Amino acid sequence: MKRVLLLLLSWAWLIASDLTLEIVKEVGAKPAVVIEDATLSVDGRIDRKLFKLLVGDLEVSAHFNVDHTKNLANFSDAVDYLKYKEKDFLIRYRLYYDDLGKLNLEANAYNIKSGIKLFNKNYRISDNDRFAFLAHHLIYDFNKAVGYDDVSFLKSFVxxxxxxxxxxxxxxxxxxxxxxxxxxxxxxxxxxxxxxxxxxxxxxxxxxxxxxxxxxxxxxxxxxxxxxxxxxxxxxxxxxxxxxxxxxxxxxxxxxxxxxxxxxxxxxxxxxxxxxxxxxxxxxxxxxxxxxxxxxxxxxxxxxxxxxxxxxxxxxxxxxxxxxxxxxxxxxxxxxxxxxxxxxxxxxxxxxxxxxxxxxxxxxxxxxxxxxxxxxxxxxxxxxxxxxxxxxxxxxxxxxxxxxxxxxxxxxxxxxxx
Amino acid sequence: MRKAVFYTLCVAALLLSGCAKKSVEIVAPGGEANAKPTTEVSEGEGIKTIGETEEQMSEEARLKKMKMIESEAKKIYFDFDKYNIRADQVPNVDYDAKLFNLEDAKEFKIKVEGNCDEWGSDEYNYALGLKRAKSVKEALAARGVDPNRMSIISYGESNPVCTEHTKECWAKNRRVEFELMP
Missing domain, CATH: 2.120.10.30 (TolB, C-terminal domain)
Structure with missing residues (x-):
């Protein structure tokens, strides 16, 4: 009996790890994530693009049900857990220029269900043209913090x-x-x-x-x-x-x-x-x-x-x-x-x-x-x-x-x- | 008479010696300052003619002749995904072989360029262009064109002569053409 069970388990493992088989995971099983924008003083065009990139990166990582609504918030305010009670995770971010004129992205990630802050991270670039990599780095870190597979392809150069x-x-x-x-x-x-x-x-x-x-x-x-x-x-x-x-x-x-x-x-x-x-x-x-x-x-x-x-x-x-x-x-x-x-x-x-x-x-x-x-x-x-x-x-x-x-x-x- | 000649010579000698004394110039130190100011007229001096030497002019005529022969060459067209020379393209190969074997053309090297249509942009397409060029090179060699004069290269789909999305256009791009080189 043990052998049969072992055989079945190994077969299931082989099937699950074979990428030539088309396995579509249940959409409902994915955790829901919502984004809050707390940007005040950065060109709206860059902010809009960055939000779009964050949503896109979360979608491409394929680990989440992504809410495409852009919610506004103050960066230092407490999280409104009641508002997001249907969600699993929240990413709150703000873009700002530092004293040297460099673009920064600061982000907090929260587990809504447990009320735990997953991380607070700050990313900076010297050249605004590369702002897309701010979003790619944040979503890479977010996937890592939640415990999902490595998505370092997000920040790779093509x-x-x-x-x-x-x-x-x-x-x-x-x-x-x-x-x-x-x-x-x-x-x-x-x-x-x-x-x-x-x-x-x-x-x-x-x-x-x-x-x-x-x-x-x-x-x-x-x-x-x-x-x-x-x-x-x-x-x-x-x-x-x-x-x-x-x-x-x-x-x-x-x-x-x-x-x-x-x-x-x-x-x-x-x-x-x-x-x-x-x-x-x-x-x-x-x-x-x-x-x-x-x-x-x-x-x-x-x-x-x-x-x-x-x-x-x-x-x-x-x-x-x-x-x-x-x-x-x-x-x-x-x-x-x-x-x-x-x-x-x-x-x-x-x-x-x-x-x-x-x-x-x-x-x-x-x-x-x-x-x-x-x-x-x-x-x-x-x-x-x-x-x-x-x-x-x-x-x-x-x-x-x-x-x-x-x-x-x-x-x-x-x-x-x- | 002799006396008259003698006196005349004496007077002449005196006169000459007197003139010599008068023509002596004594140049005092700094005497140059008294020379007339002179302006060197340099306009027009050292002008050189810029232009082609006869040698260069003959080189230009040679290149012109090369381009003329190149423009007379016929392109060889291929079927979709194929690199064998079609029966209807053989007369064009014959024509090109005769053209490249003309005495005037024999001094030039021939670059045989293979091209493809837009279907696919991968290595296979570049190899297909190369095989097309190789087929034409071998066909020309079989017709007496010196293989040492010919080199081949593939431009894949990078060098279209037509960019519309029509069957006529794709057919025009599946071709081998020639570039002559000095």
């Missing part, structure tokens, strides 16, 4: 390349909502930025001039270092966990293949040898294996190859056109073209599979959804959503089956990383 004109693309750093944007590389055709370290201080990107060249940029020093150049094509597709190895798509003989490059020994090892197209290599299984896109079946789909071995294994058995993928642990998210229309609009959807199970989970329902990228938490996916010549960032919270969209007002996104 890096993307956007087309500005023919043969011209800039590289921009932003927050995940695109509220803050700073161009870090401009002039020429600059593509495929990829963070080089976990702290998001350095990134790789490809500049296409006469010959595609891979550079490493330090965003705080403003320095650029040439890593490699290759005929035809050169893209940094993935960086190993320790940052020492890169998976590159290169075409030194005009033939796009996957290469493994060691940053320290500068050793370049060719991983795939196929006369068609092999691109978009991603490390899996602790860097022992590479998942990549290949057209070796006559159409692009996802394959895997152990480094040093000759055998190639098919990973995805669904779809006839799966041209981009990203990995986290054993999970592979890929973009699949659902229609084969040369003369009309096509639909590209995202799917999630695991190398350890047979399930396939569809993550998007319509439109053009491409270039998926896992967040470092492995539970959140960022992707490009295209509509016409415009595009935006889409975000999927896998555990909660929720997705969000943040449009880019000018330009079309070429590629992203976070």
């Amino acid at each position: 890096i993307f390349s956007k087309y500005t004109a023919p043969k011209r693309a800039d590289i921009v750093i932003s927050d995940y909502t695109l509220t803050y944007q700073k161009t870090v590389v401009h002039g020429g055709l600059n593509l495929f930025p990829k963070w080089a370290d976990k702290q998001h201080r350095t990134f790789y990107y490809t500049q296409i001039k006469d010959k595609p060249t891979l550079y490493l940029v330090d965003i705080y020093k403003g320095t650029r270092q040439k890593i490699l150049s290759s005929e035809g094509m050169l893209v940094c597709s993935d960086v190993s966990q320790d940052g020492t190895k890169l998976l590159l798509t290169m075409a030194p003989n005009m033939q796009p293949d996957i290469y493994l490059y060691d940053r320290f020994t500068r050793n370049l090892q060719r991983i795939t040898r196929y006369p068609g197209i092999d691109v978009n290599g991603n490390f899996v299984e602790n860097g022992q294996k590479v998942v990549f896109v290949s057209d070796r079946l006559g159409y692009p789909t996802i394959f895997a190859k152990r480094i040093g071995s000759r055998a190639v294994q098919r990973v995805v058995y669904h779809g006839r056109n799966n041209s981009a993928c990203s990995t986290f642990g054993d999970y592979v998210v890929y973009s699949s073209r659902e229609t084969d229309n040369a003369f009309g609009r096509n639909t590209f959807n995202l799917y999630l599979v695991s190398t350890t199970s047979d399930y396939i989970r569809r993550l998007t329902a319509n439109g053009v959804n491409i270039f998926p990228r896992f967040a470092p938490d492995g539970e959140t996916i960022l992707y490009i959503k295209e509509y016409g010549r415009q595009s935006g960032l889409g975000l999927i919270r896998l555990k909660y089956n929720k997705s969000y969209l943040y449009p880019l007002s000018i330009g079309k996104i070429q590629s992203i990383d976070w």
